[in-house]
Amino acid sequence: MIQPIVKARDLQKHYPVKSGFLKPSQNLRALAGVSFDLYAGQTLAVVGESGCGKSTLARLLAMIEEPTSGRLSIDGVDLTEVNNKSLSKGLRQKVQMVFQDPFGSLNPRHKIGDILQEPLVINTGLNASERRQKALEMMSLVGLREEHFQRYPHMFSGGQRQRIAIARALILKPKVVVLDEPVSALDVSIQAQVINLLIELQQELSLAYVFISHDLSVVRHIADEVLVMYLGRPVEHSSKEVLFSNPQHPYTQALLSATPQVATQRDRQRIKLKGEMPSPIDPPSGCVFNPRCQYANQDCLTTPPVMELYNESRVACWALKQRRIGDEKLAN
Amino acid sequence: MIVANKKKIHQMSDNLSESEFVQGRSLWADARRRFMGNKAATVSLYILVLIVLFSFIGPWFAVWTNEEIDWGAMGSAATQGMPSFATGHFFGTDDLGRDIYSRVIQGTQISLMIGVIGAAIAVVVGTLYGSISGYVGGRTDQIMMRIVDILMAIPFMFVLILMLVVFGRSIGMLFVGIGLLSWLDMSRIVRGQTLSLKNKEFIEAAQATGVSDFKIITRHIVPNLLGVVAVYATLLVPGMILAESFISFLGLGVQEPNTSWGALISEGAGTIRYDTEWQLLFPLAFFVVSLFCFYFIGDGLRDALDPKDR
Numbered sequence: 166m167i168q169p170i171v172k173a174r175d176l177q178k179h180y181p182v183k184s185g186f187l188k189p190s191q192n193l194r195a196l197a198g199v200s201f202d203l204y205a206g207q208t209l210a211v212v213g214e215s216g217c218g219k220s221t222l223a224r225l226l227a228m229i230e231e232p233t234s235g236r237l238s239i240d241g242v243d244l245t246e247v248n249n250k251s252l253s254k255g256l257r258q259k260v261q262m263v264f265q266d267p268f269g270s271l272n273p274r275h276k277i278g279d280i281l282q283e284p285l286v287i288n289t290g291l292n293a294s295e296r297r298q299k300a301l302e303m304m305s306l307v308g309l310r311e312e313h314f315q316r317y318p319h320m321f322s323g324g325q326r327q328r329i330a331i332a333r334a335l336i337l338k339p340k341v342v343v344l345d346e347p348v349s350a351l352d353v354s355i356q357a358q359v360i361n362l363l364i365e366l367q368q369e370l371s372l373a374y375v376f377i378s379h380d381l382s383v384v385r386h387i388a389d390e391v392l393v394m395y396l397g398r399p400v401e402h403s404s405k406e407v408l409f410s411n412p413q414h415p416y417t418q419a420l421l422s423a424t425p426q427v428a429t430q431r432d433r434q435r436i437k438l439k440g441e442m443p444s445p446i447d448p449p450s451g452c453v454f455n456p457r458c459q460y461a462n463q464d465c466l467t468t469p470p471v472m473e474l475y476n477e478s479r480v481a482c483w484a485l486k487q488r489r490i491g492d493e494k495l496a497n
Numbered sequence: 498m499i500v501a502n503k504k505k506i507h508q509m510s511d512n513l514s515e516s517e518f519v520q521g522r523s524l525w526a527d528a529r530r531r532f533m534g535n536k537a538a539t540v541s542l543y544i545l546v547l548i549v550l551f552s553f554i555g556p557w558f559a560v561w562t563n564e565e566i567d568w569g570a571m572g573s574a575a576t577q578g579m580p581s582f583a584t585g586h587f588f589g590t591d592d593l594g595r596d597i598y599s600r601v602i603q604g605t606q607i608s609l610m611i612g613v614i615g616a617a618i619a620v621v622v623g624t625l626y627g628s629i630s631g632y633v634g635g636r637t638d639q640i641m642m643r644i645v646d647i648l649m650a651i652p653f654m655f656v657l658i659l660m661l662v663v664f665g666r667s668i669g670m671l672f673v674g675i676g677l678l679s680w681l682d683m684s685r686i687v688r689g690q691t692l693s694l695k696n697k698e699f700i701e702a703a704q705a706t707g708v709s710d711f712k713i714i715t716r717h718i719v720p721n722l723l724g725v726v727a728v729y730a731t732l733l734v735p736g737m738i739l740a741e742s743f744i745s746f747l748g749l750g751v752q753e754p755n756t757s758w759g760a761l762i763s764e765g766a767g768t769i770r771y772d773t774e775w776q777l778l779f780p781l782a783f784f785v786v787s788l789f790c791f792y793f794i795g796d797g798l799r800d801a802l803d804p805k806d807r
Contacts, residue, residue: 224701227705229704257707261705262701264701265698269697270698270701273721274523283706283708284706284707287707287708287709319524330702
């Protein structure tokens, strides 16, 4: 059996929030138990509203922050057990990240060449000319030209900058690339360009992507598997085909119905969710989705549901488990 | 979605970038161009350079050194010590018959030195302290900033005067006193800037690459702070000069035979009713013009380095 390149088990991240002087600090549970496997060459898309913990997950995977609890192993090495600095450095090379805002992710005082070479300076023992060679190779791989080497970030457009950021992420030859909304700050035409570049690079270098997005039409284009999150918890995890054709969780259904589409099916029902996402400091008891769910009953209010396989999807929902929905769907 | 293959991407990038080779222009080069476009600032810079040059080249033209006493003018400065080329006293003499021209040169050197060294201490200590405090954050930040608050709450002039009285009046003591207190504001400003930079994605990108914290501060945070620091430092120089002049005016600062603008102005102001206004006017002119220049340059720098994100 092939080993997953990223293996996350019940990852949690809590932030202490000070509520005032001398008052006990409260816990903000940004991430409350996420598990998944990711294999080489595959793309896992993580979707959800703002504040659902997508970016926190990205930061944990990129080792910018450490998980509060849970296990995360990358290429067979358990991160939570690694204390050795040199080993963690080796692991860092395997996971790299591309950020959302191409205007904030490049240091405005450094030339493109310096930005691309920095990871090499820190993580490899290459000399200056070898580094330059590698940076130039990487630039041509993402469609930048040699003369861009001496330029500064402010001389580039958003799409070009994002390609520079991708080149920086790939220069250490990582196995996993965490893409934190890499195209949401770009124009639609540039989005297509960057997404296609990402797909091409994935095939060429057999990269594993964790693709974080709130744009389902982009996810439909790039993902193999989709993980839907709500308030720091996964609610549905399935392959792209299953998720888009037959969403199980009420939240996923609402999310999908909110995607703007060219109106081909005229009678497409728009499921409107009531209210706001609750605060992660004080989440509702039971299923966290219950205040906004039209199917919520007593069980939903008291006991949190667990992820179970249901119609080829792993879903955490009481209504599905108790066959209150789903069957009704079959009847339609 | 458009399916573009690699070739197309290459073509696209070729079309996007101009065909001829363009040398990258850094933000600093941009700022220099904007600064040079500012007339007041550029003129001030030239005047200031002239004043500095004067303080080094001036002695070559002096007829009298700053320690020689013109016995003919001593005691009758109002009639014998007027500014004149004939006697060699270009700016006149003081009541003791000393040449004001040479004294102003000496005062310019000392005043500028105090201003620049005081600002330099503020830049080095304040930038390091502020960026470390801001970047590390949490409890360290709290403790470091409360120390600054406490030091700021102590009246600066009072401490300085006390130090000069207790430890004796010397230029060295003046430097220590000004240096000890000048970095406080700077560290606060730098900390604030660091806090806003710290969450920028390029810092996170550096962390994800494995750059050490110290390297992040020196390579990524400090270069992006320098604009603000440069502006504040140029505005700090005249502040230092003013503080020193005030202390010297009180008679506690620079001691004879050394002198500074403040000390000269103090002397000149003391004798103004004996019709020896040149004793006040020459040092005062240098003082005022230099301060104006520093403020105009600071203003020009602020416009040029306007920290807008580009």
